[in-house]
Every structure is written in C-alpha cells, then in structure tokens.
Amino acid sequence: MTEITSLSLFELIKNIKEKKISSNEAAKSFVDRSQKSKKLNTYVTENFENCLKLSKEFDNKPNFDLKLPGIPIAVKDLFCTNEVRTTAGSNILNNFVPSYESTVTQNIWNEGGILLGKLNCDEFAMGSSNETSFFGNVQNPIAKNLVPGGSSGGSSSALAANLTPVTIGTDTGGSIRQPASFTGTVGLKPTYGSCSRYGIVAFASSLDQAGPMSKDVKDSSILLEVISSFDKKDSTSIDFKRNNYSSELTRNIKGIKIGIPKEYRVDGMPGEIENLWKKGIEYAKDCGAEIIDISLPHTNYALPTYYIVAPAEASSNLARYDGVKYGLRSSGESLIDMYEKTRSEGFGEEVKRRIMIGTYVLSSGYYDAYYLKAQKVRQLIKKDFDDAYNKVDAILTPSTPSSAFKIGEKSNDPVSMYLNDIFTVPVNLAGLPGISIPAGRDKNNYPLGLQIIGKPFDEQTVLNIAYSMEEKINYKNNITDWWME
C-alpha cells in the first residue's frame, strides 16, 4: 500500500471509513513526517501531541458519518485557534493565544478534523514568497532554496511535502492560488462571502477569503463543502445555497463556454507561461469546452488598484496591534512612545511599508485621488467580469506570470514581488471564485499553474472544469524528500 501521507484526502477518508487505517495511524504518519521535515520550516506552532491524543479519542468513539472522520489537518497560522497560539507570522502576536475559534476551523473540527499544527505564512498575509514571516523562510519541497509562494507558503509547502493531507489558506490577492501554483498543488479561493472571515486575522477585509488547498481537485471540493457556511458573526457572509460540491463534482463539462481574456497576455511574460496557457486551452477543448475570446479591458489597472485598497484597509485593520490589550508590548516613556516602540519592534518591513502606503492613500487631500478612485476602478474591473459572464461560464488564465523563484531573489524589490499577483488580484477585486491547478513545468522542472475563474457563487463549475482538465493534464509532483537527513 502507498504511504498514508501520500494518499489524497478522499483516499484517506475512504481508508478510515473502511477501518483500514485508524485516525491515530494517520495522525502518527503525518506527525512523524512533519517532525522529519523541520528544515522546510512549515510549522510555526506544532499541535502534535494533542493531535495524537485526539485521534485516539476519535478511534475509541469513531463517527464515520462525519465528512472528515479523524483526519489530521494543519492550517495557516492566520486562523485563530482556541488555546493554540496564533501569530499571523508576526512578532507582534508572537505570544498570542486566542480564547476562541475561527468559524472556518470550527467547521473543520465539527466534521471530525483534528488540528496538526499552525503553518507559517507571510506576516499578516502580506507577501508572495513567505519571506516576510517573523518565523523565517519556508522551503519549497520542489527544490532547495526555492520559495513556496505566499502568503500561504507554509500551507503550500506542507501540503506538497505530504505533511498534511489538505490544508486551508487565505487569499487576499492570490495568497492561495500563487503558492499552489508554485508547489504543484491545487488552491481554491471561493467567492467573497462564501467562507466566514470570523476569527481570521484580518489583512484587507473586503478582499480576504479563506479557501481549501489540496493535492487534487476532488479534495478541494470535499474541504470547500466543509468550510463554506453562512455565518451571522460575519456581516459580509452571504446566505446562498451551497452545493454538495464533492458529490456534485463531474468531469462532464461538454458545451461549457470558457473565455480567454486577451489582456492577460502581459508584456514580458515568459514564453513557457504563454505555452502553458495554449496547452491549457487545448486541454479545455479536449474536455468538451467551447473556447471564446473575451476582453477584460481594465485588467491593467487591477494591480495598482489592489495596492491602494489592500494597504488602506490593512493600515486600519492593524491599528489594533498597539501593545495595550494583547500581544507584544515594548515599554515606553509615554503612551505614544509605547505605541511607537511596540509597533516598530512588532511589525516587519513589508507590513510597515503597507501601513505607510495605506495611511497615505487615506489621508485628507489624497483620499479622492487614491482610495476613492481605486474604488471606482474596482467597480469597472468587476463590471468587466460581469460583461464577460454574459458570454462565457468561466475564464481560463495562467495562475502566475512565472514559476517559483529563489529565496532572496525578489525580497529587495517589492514591485517585482507585487507583479507575481497580476493574474490573481483581479479575481479578489471582483470577489469571484478562482482555482489554480498544476498544469505543467518550466525549464527547471518547477510547477506551473492554470487559473480558472468562475461566476460569483459558481464554485461548482470552477471545480468541474478543473476536475475535468486535471484528468487530461495528469500532472504529478515529483517530491524527492531532499530536506530529510
């Protein structure tokens, strides 16, 4: 039999339900492998002992009606977990232990999932390489000294390295899809309002959305079904009819119309990305989809719009980390002095940069020119998609303009780092669902992803297209365990 840790979530559930594997055996396997994989630096906080204990308890009193029966799962350290330290990758929350649980993680535990640990991420989810984390870089299991993407870099790395069967990330501008693309895994950002933001450390409230990350599309459909729920505790949560995504999953996408936006052919895009996209179009056709050229005319403005809206919201969302109530407090001569020292020591460079940008664009005299204008452009971007969806059911693009880069390669060039999100950011601005699936490799054999963008609340179509194309693409990660001694 294949190793437990390399099973898909679907297979693992099946084995547990058929009592071929116990929850405790599964937990042991993932804990053992995680312990041997410290070099990847995926975990910020381990919950291994507790996970083993809870898995035993599950085995003593199993409930196989649950959707995640006794399944150990590690989650991004942006989700508040009751009595388990939650840092958001920041020094300012280094010692923070919540007394409450995020709705998304609670949904997972309610269905039988067991917390393995908290996974590294860019500080407050601000970054595209996991290099802004206070807890250090994360290695991509694909190759040494390669970034795993970000901000859900600990999640993508742990998933690709088989340290967790599935995981959850958050995606504000691409933080699920880009790391999925960099690690040869699947990452889905649901429609804004699908998964509750309650208990998720906020970055940019109007863009943040939690979503599943998995080794294949079916697993993402299983996990989405668990985490997506209407939640009165989040005023932006939307009460729509949610599908049984996994049981309604089908490879039959005959006649589905898929749009190809010409504006995504950006200047300087590597030929291999262009080729990947062309191949993707062929796969989609093979699956029975109809390909239609479309235009999303305001695509060019998405990145600058994003880098006004997201920092503006972040500058306000992060004001609560002031040393008064919880988290880090540096001593100071006065209240102002204490604030300055706490926030200087507590926040890293990228977070400070975005707070400064956000504060600037909201300042009186600049508000209209930046924030207000950005909101107007955001509406235009959203309208582009609305118009396109009059003609097509979904849109196919590359996930990222390049494959994973080396650690340190872009850390001193924020703009080049921001460009990583060029294909993912418009989806967040428009609040749409988008998935990244592995679709090929570059010249270094690093994975490349394709993105499928859907209509609002139409995760099912996105998943179906991805499921269908996945079979044709037949991509398999080739992990060598190079980090183990």
Next chain:
Amino acid sequence: MDGIMSKNNSEYLIERNDNIYEVVIGLEVHAQVTSNSKLFSSSSTKFGAEPNTQVSLVDAAFPGMLPVINEYCIKQAIKTGIGLKAKINNKSVFDRKNYFYADLPQGYQISQYKYPIVGEGNVILDMPEGQKQVGIERLHLEQDAGKSIHDIDPSNTLVDLNRSGVALMEIVSKPDLRSPDEVNAYIKKLRSIMRYLGTCDGNMQEGSLRADVNVSVRIKGSTKLGTRCEIKNVNSIKFMQMAIIYEANRQVDLIEEGKEIDQETRLFDTKKNETRSMRSKEDAHDYRYFPDPDLLPLEITDEFIDQLKSEIPELPDDKKKRFIDEFKISPYEATILVSDIDTAKYFEEVVAKMGKNRDMKLAVNWITGELFAVLNNKNIEIAHSPISAKNLSKLINLIKNGTISGKIAKTIFELMLDGDIDPQIIVEEKGLKQQSDPKALEALIDKIINDNREKAIEYKQGKEKLFGFFVGQAMKASGGKANPQLINEILKKKL
C-alpha cells in the same frame, strides 16, 4: 458682568465700545442609545458595573473579531429621527474614524461620516417670547470609546472598556442657537423627545447625554458666521451655559483688541470656569475616514420606516396641542406639563381618574404647585411620586365637590405624603369634612353676629371691609371646615 444687555428674556448680546455682538451656537449632542446591548456586540450596556466586566472580544478588538450591527439600535436611531421630524436615509454607511488612543481598542471608531442614517430635521423651542425653530443638520450612529482612568495608579493609566462599543447618536444642530437660555431649552427639548421615544434616558450624570459646543460671535445683524471654536465634551447644561458665556466674551475681547480668533478645539475647565485651547486647526487629527469594509451599507426600506412611524408615541409638541384643545389649559401650563413624559403621564392619569366632573384648573395647580414643590424639595422624580395620581385626583375631587376646602386640602396633602394615603380616609379619620349644613352654619353665624353686635352695626352703616372679619370669625369657629361659599351667602343674608 459688564456690557451685557438683554432686550428680552432669552436673548444674549454682548456690548463693547458701541459694538453689539450676538453669539452663534451649534451643538453636537452625543446621546447614548437606550439598548440592552452594544452597537456591534452583545455585551451589556448597564451603567455602573465593575470595570471591564461588560466587554466582549469584539469590544476589545481581538484579532479576527468582526462587528455585527444591533438592529435595535438602528430602530432607536430611526425613531429619534422621526421625533426630530427628520429625513430618514434609505441608505447610510458606517465609516472608520482612525486614531490611536489607549481606550479605543480597534484603533478606529466606527461612525457615520458622509452618509448618516438621519438627515435634516428640526426641533421647536418654547421660549418666553414665543416659539423658535432650531434646525437639525443630521443624526448619525457611532460607537463610544472606553474610559482612561489616570488617577487610580500613580504611574499607569488604567483602561475600562465597559463603555467601549456602546451606541451613541450624534445629533448635530445647525448654528441656530443664540443664547445660553436657548441652549438650555434645546437640550431639554431634545431630552424630552428622546425620553418620550424611549431612545435615550437623557441622564447627564451618567454621561448618557453630553455635547460638543460650537461657539462663534458676530456683530448683531451680520449674516456672516464668525470663526468658531469647539468646546469638547461638556456634560451638563449649566457647564454648557458657563462655557458659552466665557467663550463668547473671550472671542469678543479678541475681536475688540483687533486680534484673530483661531479655529480650534477647546476644553472647558469647570473649576476655573474658563475654556482652554486643546488643539489648533493645524494640529487637528486626520481621521482618515473610509467605509468600514466589515459592514455592508445599511439599507432601510420605506416599509421599515413606516412600521416604526406607526410605533411612535404622541410627542411633546402634539401632546401640548392636544392638552390645550382637549383640556382647555393655557399654552404655558401645557408646556410645563408635557416637558417631561412622566409628568404628562401623571397629569393625564389624574385627569382620567377625576371622572366626568373634572376640574382642570385644580389639577394643573395641584400638580405644578404643591406636588412639584414636594418633588423638588425631596429631589424625587415624578415617576416615583409619594402621592399617586389616583389619590391626588381623589383629593381634587373632594375639593371640587365641596367636601373639603382648599385650605384643609393642603393639610390633607401633607398627611397623604406619608405612604400615599387615600385622602377620603384622612377626611373621615380626622373629621375634616367641610361643614356644608346650612342650618348648623346659620346657628354658628348667628352666634358670631350676636357676639359682635357693634361690628355688625358698623358694617350695616357701610363699613364693608368688616365682611372679611365675619368670614374669618366663622371659619375660625368651624375649625376651618366651614364651606366658605355657604358662609359668604349666609353672612350676606344675615348682615
């Protein structure tokens, strides 16, 4: 105070070197919404709890916590808007007002900036010289901050978050007020309307009602507004009036000295009775307002507003009109009776209990005279009156039907205070019933005339003043119980 002249009761003018200045005042009243729970969380709002015992994770701004609007507070704000005859906006937006302070856990206050829930309205003031209309600019909802306590620990500031997140209505007036007296009338009217509506208890001692006072001065007759100063967070009407008088005179002095008035925020020092600069316009905070992305715009349908309109009780202005029409009392009396909802309730209950043969004059006089005097002396709210409306109405009816005289009624009233005793019982137990038996009174008067023969003759010769003497003697002889009207009649006949 030199140079202050006044043409009528409520006008406030300042005279310096032949220049006559008027003061222009606008108020931003912060009224705490009457609600069991806070604006965006379910924590209790009860006053006087131990510090930090009414604080939820949302109120303390823990990571990942989100505000959820309390629908009841929205209803309260809309009701208040209706009471202010104001436009209720179908769409309003919650914004973040960003600033750092130890008692502001989120680092921003959720408020409404560009799109408030309530738009323009007005309030009618009953001034001695007539009615005056004061414009309302807007009403918006916002969160209260916590409380910083600087005087418990010698080296630390302590923070109490019980108040953090409590719903406030900020009611902004137009600069329509012209004197401390008008400010007094305006605050009292606002409070009265909100107490009628049950939307704010108006308790200034507990901080449920406080105001930022905007003051400017200008030469009387000018239509241009002068540079204003804002006096922050004044928590009693008396202090508002003192602050306005100080500030207006300070500004006039500056102008007379040829100096500029700086637009600034000032504080009122209640001990020194003066205002002090807090921060100038240049130092003003940049609050970086922007729509709170955690909350969707608030959309209110006309049906929702109509439903609330149907729940609005009769408000002071309408009640006053009805009292005048229905009970034939004077506008002045009606104003007094409707100013407080509990007084109006008490009055109406007395009227109802008096029955068919009711005497409005007596009812008004007894409530605004004897009863108010007792309540004032003992510092009791009319809602907790020691004499119930039922028993007061009985007392009034006893006067009306001649069972007791007004004078005896006052004695009985005093006795009733001790446990809200039924006046009928007092009359019976103490034998205070008025003597209205003509035969007995005739005998009594015959005796008095007999005993004072000479005076009776003097009276008959034209010394009419002596009539009062005989009345007094008769009352005295009856122990005050004789029916004065009958005494008069019999005396006239006999003399």
